[in-house]
Amino acid sequence: MRRRLACAGAAVFLLVMTFYLFLEQTLNAFQLGVMLFLMAAGLTLVFGIMNMINLAHGSFYMIGAYVSAYVGHATGSFFIGFLVALPVAALVGMAVEIIALRKLYNRDHLDQVLATFGLILFFNELTAIIWGPQAIFVPIPELFAGSVEIIPGVPYPVYRLVIILMGLAVALALRSLIVSTRTGMLIRAGASNREMVSALGVDIDRLYTIVFGLGALLAGLAGALAGPILATEIGMGENILILTFVVIIVGGIGSVRGALVGALLVGLVDTYGRAFLPTVLRSLIEEPSVADGLGASISSMSIYILMAVVLIFRPRGLFQAYG
Amino acid sequence: MDKPVVTRKALVLGLGLVLLLALPPIALAMDEGFFISLFSRILIYALAAVSLDLILGYAGMASLGHGAFLGVGAYVVGILAFHLSDGSPLPFLPGAWAGTASALIAWTAAILVSALFALVIGALSQRTSGVYFIMITLAFAQMLYFFFISLSTYGGQDGVNLEQRNTFPLLDLGDDTSFYYVCLGLLLGFVFLCKRLVNSRFGMVMRGCKQNETRMRALGFATYRYKLMCFVIAGAGAGLAGALAANQSEFVSPGLMHWTRSGEIMIMVILGGMGTLFGPILGAAALLLMEDVLASYTEHWMIILGPVLIFVVLFARRGIYGFLAGPGGRDG
Numbered sequence: 344m345r346r347r348l349a350c351a352g353a354a355v356f357l358l359v360m361t362f363y364l365f366l367e368q369t370l371n372a373f374q375l376g377v378m379l380f381l382m383a384a385g386l387t388l389v390f391g392i393m394n395m396i397n398l399a400h401g402s403f404y405m406i407g408a409y410v411s412a413y414v415g416h417a418t419g420s421f422f423i424g425f426l427v428a429l430p431v432a433a434l435v436g437m438a439v440e441i442i443a444l445r446k447l448y449n450r451d452h453l454d455q456v457l458a459t460f461g462l463i464l465f466f467n468e469l470t471a472i473i474w475g476p477q478a479i480f481v482p483i484p485e486l487f488a489g490s491v492e493i494i495p496g497v498p499y500p501v502y503r504l505v506i507i508l509m510g511l512a513v514a515l516a517l518r519s520l521i522v523s524t525r526t527g528m529l530i531r532a533g534a535s536n537r538e539m540v541s542a543l544g545v546d547i548d549r550l551y552t553i554v555f556g557l558g559a560l561l562a563g564l565a566g567a568l569a570g571p572i573l574a575t576e577i578g579m580g581e582n583i584l585i586l587t588f589v590v591i592i593v594g595g596i597g598s599v600r601g602a603l604v605g606a607l608l609v610g611l612v613d614t615y616g617r618a619f620l621p622t623v624l625r626s627l628i629e630e631p632s633v634a635d636g637l638g639a640s641i642s643s644m645s646i647y648i649l650m651a652v653v654l655i656f657r658p659r660g661l662f663q664a665y666g
Numbered sequence: 667m668d669k670p671v672v673t674r675k676a677l678v679l680g681l682g683l684v685l686l687l688a689l690p691p692i693a694l695a696m697d698e699g700f701f702i703s704l705f706s707r708i709l710i711y712a713l714a715a716v717s718l719d720l721i722l723g724y725a726g727m728a729s730l731g732h733g734a735f736l737g738v739g740a741y742v743v744g745i746l747a748f749h750l751s752d753g754s755p756l757p758f759l760p761g762a763w764a765g766t767a768s769a770l771i772a773w774t775a776a777i778l779v780s781a782l783f784a785l786v787i788g789a790l791s792q793r794t795s796g797v798y799f800i801m802i803t804l805a806f807a808q809m810l811y812f813f814f815i816s817l818s819t820y821g822g823q824d825g826v827n828l829e830q831r832n833t834f835p836l837l838d839l840g841d842d843t844s845f846y847y848v849c850l851g852l853l854l855g856f857v858f859l860c861k862r863l864v865n866s867r868f869g870m871v872m873r874g875c876k877q878n879e880t881r882m883r884a885l886g887f888a889t890y891r892y893k894l895m896c897f898v899i900a901g902a903g904a905g906l907a908g909a910l911a912a913n914q915s916e917f918v919s920p921g922l923m924h925w926t927r928s929g930e931i932m933i934m935v936i937l938g939g940m941g942t943l944f945g946p947i948l949g950a951a952a953l954l955l956m957e958d959v960l961a962s963y964t965e966h967w968m969i970i971l972g973p974v975l976i977f978v979v980l981f982a983r984r985g986i987y988g989f990l991a992g993p994g995g996r997d998g
Binding site for chain 2: 390396443446447450452453454456457458460461462463464465466467468469471472581585588589592596632636637639640641643644647648650651654655658659660
């Protein structure tokens with residue numbers, strides 16, 4: 344009897360531990376998910392409204408991260424750096440749109456890929472010239488340092504919680520912008536039929552520049568937020584860019600709701616894959632090194648598998664754009 | 667008006683061919699043997715770019731995962747060589763097969779295996795079109811990239827070193843000049859094959875698909891099969907390029923499959939002139955030479971290359987080949 348109780352106790356203990364681990368990983372997944380959403384929202388709007396593939400979207404993320412790190416370091420305040428980074432990213436985005444990308448909206452997607460690939464090279468080198476090739480590390484701001492217990496016994500870093508809340512707040516703000524303002528109405532109209540919008544006398548060029556700037560601002564926000572948890576380095580934009588493309592393809596191009604669902608889905612699949620797959624495989628495969636290698640590679644592949652499966656069954660993504 | 671005896675296109679092609687044929691002796695005479703290996707690399711990437719152009723420029727399938735086949739071809743050569751020096755039997759095969767360093771076997775295997783990969787990837791990717799096709803091919807390439815990183819037997823992230831180049835009957839591939847001419851021969855052979863292909867009935871159907879697939883289907887063509895076949899041929903061509911690339915650098919790594927590599931191949935095609943067979947060769951030469959020349963001037967050469975690419979897209983829409991060969995430059 345006592346033995347059985349001990350067994351049950353151990354099982355409960357294991358279950359609780361698994362639950363804690365699960366909770367922690369779910370929060371990590373949400374944190375990755377909202378970062379991806381910040382990137383994806385702008386990219387999917389530019390894609391859906393201007394019909395433009397912008398590979399340089401990751402560059403705005405990098406610019407946001409670098410400006411925030413640099414200004415934050417120079418002034419000694421993370422928040423000043425953060426507040427300076429957002430308008431800088433938006434202004435760079437608008438400048439790029441006016442100087443180069445505006446001429447590409449009616450061109451083939453391949454031309455857009457080539458030109459924006461050129462922009463990536465340009466921005467990466469420019470960053471290397473200004474700030475040097477080494478990665479910059481940004482400390483977590485003191486206000487958000489340390490961790491809190493979300494439920495008793497489960498500590499979680501405050502800063503990551505802040506990112507999650509920030510991302511959700513932006514999602515809500517974006518929703519009210521799109522649903523209940525005039526600009527939002529034009530954005531929705533542009534996504535479903537841009538010729539009609541311009542035929543109705545809307546200054547479509549200005550709308551495009553605004554949307555582009557908004558997208559760049561959100562990307563810069565993501566970059567500035569990422570600074571303290573990831574290394575600020577050249578090429579950071581490309582890594583997240585590919586994930587972002589997965590998100591908007593899974594969610595359906597042009598749909599902000601799809602971007603949110605896709606971002607959370609990709610965050611969950613990627614985080615759970617990395618956290619739990621190696622353990623699961625290790626219990627199935629005897630050789631631990633083989634299991635670890637396989638687990639690492641399958642979890643790196645998992646989001647691409649997700650995207651391929653979604654596209655095979657829903658060739659236009661999970662959500663259709665408005666209209 | 668009479669047709670001129672020598673058209674602009676013939677002049678450009680003739681000059682290009684003479685230049686390529688005469689390059690090794692000139693380079694050796696100038697004591698710049700480095701050029702031979704640089705141009706071998708150009709020829710190899712040209713082969714990959716031509717194969718991409720077959721699906722991109724003629725069949726209208728924009729694949730951003732072409733590096734995958736390059737990598738698969740390279741890994742076939744690398745794995746065969748690895749098991750030859752290791753003495754262990756080949757994996758994934760029933761029975762105990764030994765590795766090999768014979769070019770004829772290894773390169774054929776590279777072509778077949780990458781064609782097989784292209785068959786599977788193509789069959790699934792064909793369900794989508796447009797931007798979604800770009801992204802699903804990218805997804806498959808990334809999957810293979812991470813798969814090869816996980817193969818710790820073959821060096822994982824670091825890849826495999828080849829002890830020596832493959833052996834070829836009557837030729838010593840270790841000699842840069844012989845290797846260069848083998849690459850040139852294979853490139854010309856592949857271009858010839860593609861030229862026959864795009865002007866055949868098969869090629870006409872492919873080009874019809876690019877212009878209006880619905881209409882082709884209404885005319886009774888099984889467009890899915892045509893496009894898939896085309897994708898497989900392109901994959902096989904890239905696989906051969908991969909096998910050559912492995913030999914050229916005597917090194918194979920997952921980096922060959924990274925999406926930026928696929929992007930570079932796509933840039934070569936667009937830069938040189940999409941929908942032409944000779945354009946991608948010029949594009950490969952232009953991109954790799956530009957990298958080489960700019961890198962010798964400044965460490966920050968990409969800050970020049972980037973705007974050059976944007977400029978090409980904005981103002982030189984028909985690519986280098988279209989600029990050189992004029993309006994009559996299209997093949998077929």
